[in-house]
Amino acid sequence: MTEATHPDMQTRYALNPMYLFRWEDTQEAHVLLYPEGIVKLNRTAGEIIGLCDGHATVASIIETLQQRYPGNDQRVADSIHTSLEVFRAKGWIRRQA
Amino acid sequence: MPKDGSVVRLDGQGKPLWLVLELTYRCPLKCPWCSNPVDFAGEKSELSTEEWKRVLREGRELGSLQLGFTGGEPMLRDDLEELVGEAHKLGYYTNLITSGVGLSEQRLLALKAAGLNQIQLSLQSSERDLTDALVGARAFDLKIRTARLIKAHGFPMVLNVPVFRQNIDQVNDILDLADDIGVDYLEFANIQYYNWAMINRDELLPTREQLVAAERAVQAARERIGDRMTLYFVIPDYFEDRPKACMNGWGSIHLTIAPDGTAMPCQEARTIEGLTFPTVRDHSLAWLWNESPTFRAFRGDEWMQEPCRSCSEKTEDFGGCRCQAFLLTGDARNTDPVCSRSPHHHLLAEAIERAHAPDRPHQPLVMRTERNSLGCGGGQTKVLHDARR
Numbered sequence A: 001m002t003e004a005t006h007p008d009m010q011t012r013y014a015l016n017p018m019y020l021f022r023w024e025d026t027q028e029a030h031v032l033l034y035p036e037g038i039v040k041l042n043r044t045a046g047e048i049i050g051l052c053d054g055h056a057t058v059a060s061i062i063e064t065l066q067q068r069y070p071g072n073d074q075r076v077a078d079s080i081h082t083s084l085e086v087f088r089a090k091g092w093i094r095r096q097a
Numbered sequence B: 001m002p003k004d005g006s007v008v009r010l011d012g013q014g015k016p017l018w019l020v021l022e023l024t025y026r027c028p029l030k031c032p033w034c035s036n037p038v039d040f041a042g043e044k045s046e047l048s049t050e051e052w053k054r055v056l057r058e059g060r061e062l063g064s065l066q067l068g069f070t071g072g073e074p075m076l077r078d079d080l081e082e083l084v085g086e087a088h089k090l091g092y093y094t095n096l097i098t099s100g101v102g103l104s105e106q107r108l109l110a111l112k113a114a115g116l117n118q119i120q121l122s123l124q125s126s127e128r129d130l131t132d133a134l135v136g137a138r139a140f141d142l143k144i145r146t147a148r149l150i151k152a153h154g155f156p157m158v159l160n161v162p163v164f165r166q167n168i169d170q171v172n173d174i175l176d177l178a179d180d181i182g183v184d185y186l187e188f189a190n191i192q193y194y195n196w197a198m199i200n201r202d203e204l205l206p207t208r209e210q211l212v213a214a215e216r217a218v219q220a221a222r223e224r225i226g227d228r229m230t231l232y233f234v235i236p237d238y239f240e241d242r243p244k245a246c247m248n249g250w251g252s253i254h255l256t257i258a259p260d261g262t263a264m265p266c267q268e269a270r271t272i273e274g275l276t277f278p279t280v281r282d283h284s285l286a287w288l289w290n291e292s293p294t295f296r297a298f299r300g301d302e303w304m305q306e307p308c309r310s311c312s313e314k315t316e317d318f319g320g321c322r323c324q325a326f327l328l329t330g331d332a333r334n335t336d337p338v339c340s341r342s343p344h345h346h347l348l349a350e351a352i353e354r355a356h357a358p359d360r361p362h363q364p365l366v367m368r369t370e371r372n373s374l375g376c377g378g379g380q381t382k383v384l385h386d387a388r389r
Helices: A043-051 A058-068 A073-090 B049-061 B080-090 B105-114 B128-135 B140-152 B168-181 B195-199 B208-228 B285-290 B322-329 B346-355 B370-375 B379-388
Strands: A012-015 A020-024 A029-034 A037-040 A053-057 A093-095 B018-022 B066-070 B093-098 B118-122 B157-163 B185-190 B230-234 B254-257
Touching: A012 A073, A020 A043, A029 A043, A043 A058, A043 A073, A053 A058, A058 A073, A073 A093, B018 B049, B049 B080, B049 B285, B066 B080, B080 B093, B080 B105, B105 B140, B118 B140, B128 B140, B140 B157, B140 B168, B157 B168, B168 B185, B168 B208, B185 B208, B208 B230, B254 B285, B322 B346
Parallel strands: B018 B066, B018 B254, B066 B093, B093 B118, B118 B157, B157 B185, B185 B230
Antiparallel strands: A012 A053, A012 A093, A020 A029, A029 A037
8 A cells, every 4th residue: 555545644643651661771662651561662663653642643743754764765654554453453553643 | 354563572681671660558348358467467677657758769760660559459559549649750660450449539639649550359249238248348338429429530541350169150240330330441360369369269269151241241241332342251270271371471571569579470489389579678679670589489490390390381481470389389390280281280180170079068268367267387288288288
């Protein structure tokens, strides 16, 4: 699916309030903390979740990360769509109404 | 769902990611499956506020992330809000594990202000009379009121239901009650048979039929309820044939501090005779975690005997639970009898059979009271006798 036609472009995601997201020095990584659990995120996941603030649309998250990692816009976009779907299925982020 | 490459394996890298503080062994309830030591009443003095704060600071320096305040009943410590505040400031994810007794709205607000992240409340039954009888106090109404207050103040909430013969048939009623309260996580935790639960094992073990029905009810509820509430069902060891990866391995990611400052790899570790248990009053947390002989005793797999030593699954389950191996076989280095490859595996089936023998006279539950604790003399000896007979 190409970036232009993806149905998710105007969706806004926010962190599930059950989760605490932050940088953890001792792990040199972003982590998600929740009742009875810890998730250590890889760099990409940390960057994407950091942008899920409930205001930014998927389109603007893609734009931000394309600027941060120039040269392969389509791959960045595809990777973000896939990641958001995974994170939502895991319950880490929620679609905003 | 697409393949997930977003998570980096979190093996602790030698860090005590989970720090559990047993602030006190005092408790207004008398639960006869309590995981506290049978001789808790002989416990020496509790750590002071300043001593707990030092533990908190040193824990963060060692890389601890998740913090549990438990007991006994942690609400009995009137410095709880201060400790939560300190922990929050240090960057922990703070969990309060409580019976609900003492958790007034005023204290709830103070805990919220101090930065408490999550509350785990225990509930034993969907029925008032059964709850009150099981915990030895009039607690049901208070617990339900407290549960609703916790949600009203916006805390994520785990409702923890210890499961045993007396309440396992109520899974559906408890599910409905939890859903009505708006619980986020509902945990049906079949109890583990150590300490007080071991003394009462014959009276608490469910039947396999009960267990199968309860698990089926939880599975059906998962499909019915969907994402609204996360359901956990912790299987009781005695009905399994693969051991649990207990504590993710001894001294791997878990560090528990008892009320008197004793550092332990798990809350039951003092079950094992022959180990020494130094305290935070005598040593730094770093020494206790890295150097203490007790924490090193079962790290890695050098200590293993057969059948664990040559087993392909030893890196997944670490041979199961050291405390259970000791309790049931007398040697903590043995394979956890839960494992079907253990030469002691038959002990579990025999325990279940004995508990349900039609000619066994029923005994009253031995409640977790100070009197029973002091009266137990060598409490652990009694437990061992019960376990191995």
